[in-house]
Amino acid sequence: MNFIVLQSSTAAQKAKRLLGGYKISSSVGKISTKKGCRFGIYVSDNPDKACRMLSLNGMNCIEIRNGGDAG
Amino acid sequence: MIYLDNAATTYPKPLAVLKSAEKALYDYGANPGRSGHRLSAKTSEQVFIARDKCAAFFGGEAENTVFTLNCTHALNFAVKGVCAAIGKCHVITTDLEHNSVIRPLHALFKQNRITYSIADSGDTDDNLISSVEALIRRDTAVIVMTAGCNVNGRITPLRETAKLCKKHGICLIADCAQAAGVIPLSLQDGINIICAPGHKGMYGPMGTGLLITDGKFPISSLIEGGTGSVSGEIDQPAFLPDMLESGTINTPGAIALGQGADFVTSKGIDRIYAHESALCDLFEKQCGNIGKIRIFRPTGLKYLPVISFIVQGETSSATADMLSDNGFYLRGGLHCNCLAHKKQGTLETGTVRLAPSVFNTRSDVMKLCDLLNKKYG
Numbered sequence: 001m002n003f004i005v006l007q008s009s010t011a012a013q014k015a016k017r018l019l020g021g022y023k024i025s026s027s028v029g030k031i032s033t034k035k036g037c038r039f040g041i042y043v044s045d046n047p048d049k050a051c052r053m054l055s056l057n058g059m060n061c062i063e064i065r066n067g068g069d070a071g
Numbered sequence: 072m073i074y075l076d077n078a079a080t081t082y083p084k085p086l087a088v089l090k091s092a093e094k095a096l097y098d099y100g101a102n103p104g105r106s107g108h109r110l111s112a113k114t115s116e117q118v119f120i121a122r123d124k125c126a127a128f129f130g131g132e133a134e135n136t137v138f139t140l141n142c143t144h145a146l147n148f149a150v151k152g153v154c155a156a157i158g159k160c161h162v163i164t165t166d167l168e169h170n171s172v173i174r175p176l177h178a179l180f181k182q183n184r185i186t187y188s189i190a191d192s193g194d195t196d197d198n199l200i201s202s203v204e205a206l207i208r209r210d211t212a213v214i215v216m217t218a219g220c221n222v223n224g225r226i227t228p229l230r231e232t233a234k235l236c237k238k239h240g241i242c243l244i245a246d247c248a249q250a251a252g253v254i255p256l257s258l259q260d261g262i263n264i265i266c267a268p269g270h271k272g273m274y275g276p277m278g279t280g281l282l283i284t285d286g287k288f289p290i291s292s293l294i295e296g297g298t299g300s301v302s303g304e305i306d307q308p309a310f311l312p313d314m315l316e317s318g319t320i321n322t323p324g325a326i327a328l329g330q331g332a333d334f335v336t337s338k339g340i341d342r343i344y345a346h347e348s349a350l351c352d353l354f355e356k357q358c359g360n361i362g363k364i365r366i367f368r369p370t371g372l373k374y375l376p377v378i379s380f381i382v383q384g385e386t387s388s389a390t391a392d393m394l395s396d397n398g399f400y401l402r403g404g405l406h407c408n409c410l411a412h413k414k415q416g417t418l419e420t421g422t423v424r425l426a427p428s429v430f431n432t433r434s435d436v437m438k439l440c441d442l443l444n445k446k447y448g
Contacts, residue, residue, distance in 0.1 A: 008300045008313050009104030010134050013119030028115060030107025036303025039104070 002047035003031055004054075005040040005063040012039040015054050019043070022053050031065065038062070073435045074400045078221055078249055078377050078426030080270045080277060084331075088274055091330040095323035102319055104299040118322060121329025122312070128273075128332045129265050130257030131283040137315040138325045139280035142248040143171035145266035146215075148282050148315055149244045150175045152290035153213055153264070154185050157242075160212035162187040163203055166414050167220040167227065170407045172246050176215065186210075189410070194369065196228040204235055213242045218250035222411040222422060223367050224351075224377035226254065233261025242288040249375055251281075252335045253344055258285045272343075273335060274429075275328030278321050290315065343429050347376030350427040350436050354378055357440035363447040367415050367422060379406075379422035382447055387421035393446070394423070399439050401425055 006012045012028045019026045019041070026041040040062075043050045051061035074082050095117065101110035103118040119133065126136040139145040150172070154160060162185050164172055179185040190202040203214065214236055219226045229245055236243040244264045247256050252272025256265060262285075269279025284290065295307040296317035308314050335343065355378060358364050366380045382390045391403030404421040405412050412418040427436070 007310050008134075008298075008308070009115050010119060010122065010312055013116055014123075014133055016116075017119075017123075028112045034303065036301055037107075037299070039107075039300065 002043050002045070002064055002066045003029065003040050004043060004047055004051060004061050005031070005033075005038045005065065006054075007039075007060060007062065009039040011059060012041050015041050015050075015059055018057050018059070019050055019053060024050050024053065026050065072398050072400065073431075073438060075425050075427055075431060075435065075439065076400050076402045077428035077431075078271065078406075078424055079402055081272065081274050081428045083430060084276070084327075085274050085334045087334060088276070088327045088330045092276055092323045092327035095326040099322060099326065102299075103322055104313075105297075105319070114322060117326050118320070121326045121332075124329040124332045125281055126283060128336065129251075129267070129281070129283045130259040131265070131285065135284045135286050135311050137282040137284075137312045138320045138328075139266075139282055139315075140278055140321070141270070141280040142246065142266050142268035143280075145280045145282040146171045146244070146246055147175050148290065148293055149264045149266050149284075150213070150215055151179065151293055152315070153242050153244065153288050154179055155291035155293075156289040157212045159183075159210075160185055161208050161210045162213045162215060163190055163206045163211060164188075164215045165190045165192050165199065165203070165217065165227070166410045167192050167217050167222075167225060168215070168408070168410055169217065169221055169246060169248060170409065171248070172215050172217065173410055192225070192227070192414070195371065196231065200228055200231050200235065203232060207235075207239055207241070211239065211241055213244060215244045215246065217246040217248070218256055219254070219375040219377075220408070220411050221249045221377065222406050222408050222417075222424070223379055223415060224249075224374035226250070226373040226375055229256070229262060230260045236263070237261055249377060252331075252340065253347065253375055255340055258283065263288055264290075269324065269328040269331065273328060273331040275331035276321075276324045279324040279328045281328075282315065284311070286311070292317070294318070338429060344376065346429060347427045347431075348374070350431055350433065351376045351378045351425065353433060353436050354425055354440060357437065358443050361444055361448045364443060367417070377424060377426045379417075379424050381417065381420050381422050382443075387417075387423045390423045394439070394442070397442055399442065401439075
């Protein structure tokens with residue numbers, strides 16, 4: 001499971017909806033980082049593609065985390 | 072009881088709005104945008120859906136749509152936030168403005184943070200535009216204008232003002248307190264920031280409001296605190312909506328406001344305007360000829376469905392009290408707008424304001440007119 005860090009909870013909700021339009025399944029979540037908690041979305045595979053789709057829609061993927069880092 | 076005080080707060084609310092508030096309290100009880108557990112995410116999703124609906128309603132983007140406590144709260148954020156981001160500047164407003172515009176401006180002026188000028192709205196849209204244009208200076212950074220006056224209902228030429236603002240690089244903040252949900256208003260018309268209440272023409276609950284920006288002008292935060300984002304830093308997040316949404320939002324209110332936006336869309340804003348305007352026109356026709364009643368609605372202008380009147384020889388409060396005793400709920404007084412009353416010469420008496428909603432009928436207005444005719448005819 002990969003976690004794409006986004007700017008805020010609102011951004012995560014928007015990302016989930018946008019990716020749904022591309023048939024990319026995701027769920028909103030939250031992780032703790034050294035800079036504090038960050039909201040984002042879990043995607044099961046191809047996080048790069050998910051980020052590209054988000055970028056196309058003007059959204060900024062701050063970071064992609066995977067495996068044990070995610071959550 | 073016949074409620075005709077919808078310019079203060081629409082009542083009753085649509086059933087769908089009531090049900091969505093109730094559902095939110097039952098089913099979406101976790102804090103949105105704070106925790107990562109499923110109930111919080113579910114609640115966040117519902118808030119996002121409402122945010123998105125409100126954004127779409129005003130031609131904006133969800134992330135640039137901020138839930139506020141009311142329109143006054145939104146206006147304070149917009150006016151003070153934009154002025155703080157710009158630095159000392161000149162602001163133009165009009166003589167139709169509510170106290171929620173003029174008081175923040177005057178407070179900033181007293182703190183030596185801005186200067187401001189009040190444009191004479193005159194008798195025509197052209198008068199108003201000319202008056203605003205004549206006041207523009209090199210340091211004019213903001214124009215704050217109502218979309219429609221809450222005392223006499225006069226609709227202002229916001230689109231033309233937006234063109235003027237674009238030409239001069241000025242930020243246009245629109246006070247849509249009385250007009251939201253009644254006439255079409257959109258950021259796509261060139262307005263930079265829309266401030267709107269949730270509890271009036273949007274048919275949402277009290278304690279809700281909106282600030283929707285096109286993002287072209289920075290807004291400084293007035294209140295800092297927990298946002299659920301970048302919590303490891305002591306600086307307030309620099310992005311919307313978090314920057315302006317410190318502290319837990321009114322979640323059931325926001326979700327119900329989204330339902331209110333749906334209600335207005337489903338009814339059709341043009342149909343709502345036509346229905347309510349027809350009721351105001353009926354009142355004017357039926358009561359305009361009653362000798363002691365004076366209606367403040369000059370011809371040749373466009374009006375929101377709000378109509379102000381006085382009974383000569385008595386205060387507006389006395390008239391409103393008499394109406395209340397007879398089961399008609401209308402507001403008397405100054406309607407928190409000293410400028411408009413000063414302009415129309417009713418600062419001493421105030422006015423009684425009739426403001427129908429989509430739920431009022433011709434029969435409501437006819438009964439009111441019958442009573443006024445019986446008392447004062």
